[in-house]
Amino acid sequence: FLKYIDENRMIRKGDRVLMAVSGGIDSMVMAYLFTRSGSETGIAHCNFCLRGKESDKDEELVRKFAAGHGIPFFSKRFDTKVYAKNNKISIQMAARELRYGFFGEIMKKHGYNSTAIAHNLNDNIETLLINLTRGTGITGLTGMRPAGNNIIRPMLFATREAIENYCRKNKIRYREDKSNAETKYMRNKIRHLVIPVLRDINPSIEHTLNETAERLSGVNEIVSVFIDRLRGEIQTEREDNIILNVNLLRLYLDNPGILYELTKPFGITSPLLKDLKNIIAGRTGGKVLTDTHRIMKNRNELIISPHRCRD
Amino acid sequence: FLKYIDENRMIRKGDRVLMAVSGGIDSMVMAYLFTRSGSETGIAHCNFCLRGKESDKDEELVRKFAAGHGIPFFSKRFDTKVYAKNNKISIQMAARELRYGFFGEIMKKHGYNSTAIAHNLNDNIETLLINLTRGTGITGLTGMRPAGNNIIRPMLFATREAIENYCRKNKIRYREDKSNAETKYMRNKIRHLVIPVLRDINPSIEHTLNETAERLSGVNEIVSVFIDRLRGEIQTEREDNIILNVNLLRLYLDNPGILYELTKPFGITSPLLKDLKNIIAGRTGGKVLTDTHRIMKNRNELIISPHRCRD
Numbered sequence: 283f284l285k286y287i288d289e290n291r292m293i294r295k296g297d298r299v300l301m302a303v304s305g306g307i308d309s310m311v312m313a314y315l316f317t318r319s320g321s322e323t324g325i326a327h328c329n330f331c332l333r334g335k336e337s338d339k340d341e342e343l344v345r346k347f348a349a350g351h352g353i354p355f356f357s358k359r360f361d362t363k364v365y366a367k368n369n370k371i372s373i374q375m376a377a378r379e380l381r382y383g384f385f386g387e388i389m390k391k392h393g394y395n396s397t398a399i400a401h402n403l404n405d406n407i408e409t410l411l412i413n414l415t416r417g418t419g420i421t422g423l424t425g426m427r428p429a430g431n432n433i434i435r436p437m438l439f440a441t442r443e444a445i446e447n448y449c450r451k452n453k454i455r456y457r458e459d460k461s462n463a464e465t466k467y468m469r470n471k472i473r474h475l476v477i478p479v480l481r482d483i484n485p486s487i488e489h490t491l492n493e494t495a496e497r498l499s500g501v502n503e504i505v506s507v508f509i510d511r512l513r514g515e516i517q518t519e520r521e522d523n524i525i526l527n528v529n530l531l532r533l534y535l536d537n538p539g540i541l542y543e544l545t546k547p548f549g550i551t552s553p554l555l556k557d558l559k560n561i562i563a564g565r566t567g568g569k570v571l572t573d574t575h576r577i578m579k580n581r582n583e584l585i586i587s588p589h590r591c592r593d
Numbered sequence: 594f595l596k597y598i599d600e601n602r603m604i605r606k607g608d609r610v611l612m613a614v615s616g617g618i619d620s621m622v623m624a625y626l627f628t629r630s631g632s633e634t635g636i637a638h639c640n641f642c643l644r645g646k647e648s649d650k651d652e653e654l655v656r657k658f659a660a661g662h663g664i665p666f667f668s669k670r671f672d673t674k675v676y677a678k679n680n681k682i683s684i685q686m687a688a689r690e691l692r693y694g695f696f697g698e699i700m701k702k703h704g705y706n707s708t709a710i711a712h713n714l715n716d717n718i719e720t721l722l723i724n725l726t727r728g729t730g731i732t733g734l735t736g737m738r739p740a741g742n743n744i745i746r747p748m749l750f751a752t753r754e755a756i757e758n759y760c761r762k763n764k765i766r767y768r769e770d771k772s773n774a775e776t777k778y779m780r781n782k783i784r785h786l787v788i789p790v791l792r793d794i795n796p797s798i799e800h801t802l803n804e805t806a807e808r809l810s811g812v813n814e815i816v817s818v819f820i821d822r823l824r825g826e827i828q829t830e831r832e833d834n835i836i837l838n839v840n841l842l843r844l845y846l847d848n849p850g851i852l853y854e855l856t857k858p859f860g861i862t863s864p865l866l867k868d869l870k871n872i873i874a875g876r877t878g879g880k881v882l883t884d885t886h887r888i889m890k891n892r893n894e895l896i897i898s899p900h901r902c903r904d
Contacts, residue, residue, distance in 0.1 A: 414725070415791045417801035420812055468794050475790045480726045483779050490728035496863070500850020501731055505812050507848070508819040537818065539811020552807065 298322045299434070300356075300394040302385060303347070305340035308400035310347070310456040311445050312437050316398070317351045324354040326388055326397070328381050330362040332373070340457050347455075356388050389432065396432045404442040404473070407491040411472050424502050425495030441488060509543045516544070524548070526584040531562055548586050549574035609633045610745070611667075611705040613696060614658070616651035619711035621658070621767040622756050623748050627709070628662045635665040637699055637708070639692050641673040643684070651768050658766070667699050700743065707743045715753040715784070718802040722783050735813050736806030752799060820854045827855070835859070837895040842873055859897050860885035 301316060303309040303325045316323050327344045329337050341357055348355035366376035385397045406425050413422030428438050437445070449456065481487045516530045526544075534540045538555055549572030550558055561568030561579045570577040578585045612627060614620040614636050627634050638655045640648050652668055659666035677687035696708045717736050724733030739749050748756065760767065792798045827841045837855075845851040853866055860883030861869055872879030872890045879890040889896045 412794070414805065415794045415798060415801070417795065417805055420805075420808060423805075471790050471794060476787050479782050479786045483723070483726045483782060484728065487726060490726070493863070494725065494728055494731075494734075497731060497850075497853075500848075500853055501812060501816055503848055503850040504816050504819055504854065507851070508815055537811075537814050539808075539814040540818070542808075542811055543815065552804070 296322075297395040298324070298393060300324045300326050300385060300389055300392075300397045302326055302328075302381070302397055302399050303344050304328075304400075305343045305457045306400075307449055307454075307456040308402050308405075308437055308445055310344075310454050311449050312398060312400040313347060313351075313353075314452060314454050315436075317353070323398075324356060324388070324392065324394060326385055327355070327357040328377075328384055329357060329359045330377050330380070331359055332362055332377075336457075343455065343457055354392070356384075356392075358384050360384075396434050398434050398436055400437045401426055401435045402437045402440050402442055402445055403488055403492060406438055406495065407488055408469050408472050408477070410491055410495055411476060412468055415468075415472075420498060420502055420505075423495065424499035425492065427499070505543065509540075512540070512544065522587060524586040526586065528562060528579065528582050528584055531584065535559055535563060545577075548572060548577060550577075607633075608706040609635070609704060611635045611637050611696060611700055611703075611708045613637055613639075613692070613708055613710050614655050615639075615711075616654045616768045617711075618760055618765075618767040619713050619716075619748055619756060621655075621765050622760050623709060623711040624658060624662075624664075625763060625765050626747075628664070634709075635667065635699070635703065635705060637696055638666070638668040639688070639695055640668060640670045641688050641691070642670055643673055643688075654766065654768055665703070667695075667703075669695050671695075707745050709745050709747055711748045712737055712746045713748045713751050713753055713756055714799055714803060717749055717806065718799055719780050719783050719788070721802055721806055722787060723779050726779075726783075731809060731813055731816075734806065735810035736803065738810070816854065820851075823851070823855060833898060835897040837897065839873060839890065839893050839895055842895065846870055846874060856888075859883060859888060861888075 299316065299321055301309070301313050301323055303313050304327070313323075313325060325344060325348045327341055329341045331337055345355055345357065347353075360377075360380045362373060362376050362380065365380060366373045369376065369379075371379070388394065389397060410423055410425055416422075426435055426438065428435050440448075448454075477487065484490055516527050518525045518527075531541075531544075534544075538559075541558065542550065542552070542555055545555075545558060550570075551572070554570060554572060557570045558577065561570055561577070562584065564579070566579055566581055568579040574589060576587050576589065578587075610627065610632055612620070612624050612634055614624050615638070624634075624636060636655060636659045638652055640652045642648055656666055656668065658664075671688075671691045673684060673687050673691065676691060677684045680687065680690075682690070699705065700708060721734055721736055727733075737746055737749065739746050751759075759765075788798065795801055827838050829836045829838075842852075842855075845855075849866055849870075852869065853861065853863065856866075856869060861881075862883070865881060865883060868881045869888065872881055872888070873895070875890070877890055877892055881888040885900060887898050887900060889898075
């Protein structure tokens with residue numbers, strides 16, 4: 283199990299890694315593993331002050347761990363509720379923004395190359411199933427990437443079970459993570475009610491879902507390369523308008539997937555796609571109004587302009 | 594509800610539609626709806642002889658319905674078990690092959706334009722979740738298409754509940770479908786254990802999953818168009834070998850998704866992808882052996898030849 287960390291390591295020699303450590307089992311095991319790997323690390327802890335004394339005890343545990351292993355320790359207290367209210371976002375989103383902002387700051391100021399987040403394999407597939415249920419589209423189904431944007435997820439190859447075993451064996455101290463009731467609620471439903479049923483159909487469900495996520499991720503890459511290229515061929519700008527070449531567009535009339543991806547930025551939704559097809563195939567003067575744009579056909583062009591007046 | 598059938602109809606004027614009617618609720622409701630639509634139809638019923646008298650009673654019900662409405666009736670008895678054994682396939686696959694073979698025959702002989710299958714919206718998302726669980730990759734996640742290959746699925750827009758209501762209201766006779774224990778088993782687990790939990794997270798789960806399937810279907814289209822094009826640019830043939838242009842291939846080194854799709858036909862699997870990348874980036878003489886092909890680098894070319902000797 284330990285080998286995973288090494289085999290899949292996303293760290294170059296000499297890299298300094300900032301570990302995001304909440305005090306929960308995943309991040310404590312990650313921190314422990316890093317101390318044994320000889321990498322140069324630091325620990326960042328966010329205290330979101332959402333659970334009073336509990337939050338402070340988490341911070342204390344992590345602080346002691348860092349001191350005990352001689353690892354630089356950075357922590358910050360946030361008034362998450364106020365931040366969420368001021369920015370009109372959910373507590374969850376607020377914590378997310380504050381967290382990544384803090385990590386970025388430390389990385390820059392103290393010269394770390396990347397931040398290590400302790401998501402495990404189960405987190406990954408639970409997130410996939412939650413996203414599938416909520417309908418976030420293909421980007422929500424591609425899973426978390428092991429590395430990218432200076433974020434590394436060295437625990438993504440370990441199941442929750444493996445982490446628990448390792449933790450027990452090495453007597454690593456951690457604190458139960460009780461954050462975020464809403465996510466927990468959905469996550470627990472998926473974890474305790476859905477995944478066991480799926481495992482009954484396919485015993486290696488984690489592995490299968492993970493592979494599917496990887497494949498979808500590959501597919502997603504292809505789509506963006508393809509659409510970017512096509513946009514380069516078909517799309518020009520004139521004054522404030524975007525012009526699409528109808529003759530080229532017409533080649534994709536039988537391909538709703540392509541038309542949709544191309545015109546999504548202009549507010550085209552699935553129900554509007556049919557109207558769009560009609561005006562592409564039809565005469566000069568045809569029009570589609572989306573929530574954000576006006577699309578008009580003029581001879582060989584589709585002229586797309588943003589709405590000027592909206593209420 | 595009835596409007597769906599009309600709005601989404603996949604039937605051109607004058608089309609003759611062969612309805613596949615098992616005697617179950619979905620297909621009986623479909624047959625009833627068609628009788629009210631004025632379309633010219635026929636009914637095909639397959640008796641797979643898997644449940645003795647029960648199978649015969651199904652056939653009898655459908656035959657009477659056809660006679661009562663003056664619709665041409667075609668039925669055939671199959672020795673499904675023997676066919677499965679002879680062809681070394683599952684009973685399920687055997688029934689599938691026999692069924693579609695039979696429909697094709699009748700269409701040809703009696704001049705029908707398409708066969709209507711009574712899959713409903715719930716079948717569609719159940720299949721999607723089963724495929725996700727079993728890991729059939731993206732093609733398994735695109736759902737069934739409403740129309741294609743002379744098959745139409747006019748009931749795909751109705752939920753099971755809507756069909757049940759309509760059936761009650763119009764007192765349509767049907768017989769409980771008890772076929773295929775294995776599929777039933779998985780399907781029931783998904784239906785009764787998984788979907789209710791997902792619905793708890795998202796009340797309009799059917800709608801959401803259906804949209805996701807449609808989007809993935811669009812994405813899938815894009816990928817095949819893209820890969821076909823790319824293959825046209827990169828790939829040539831010489832004698833029995835396939836030649837890939839390394840200079841062009843190299844542009845996609847950072848795009849495992851694209852490399853994978855391009856080289857999948859040559860037996861490249863995810864674990865082998867890394868080796869392949871190494872030889873693309875490396876020197877003349879590098880080699881990868883897959884289960885089906887030998888891939889060798891020679892200067893600016895990747896020479897791909899099928900294995901000649903396998904044991």
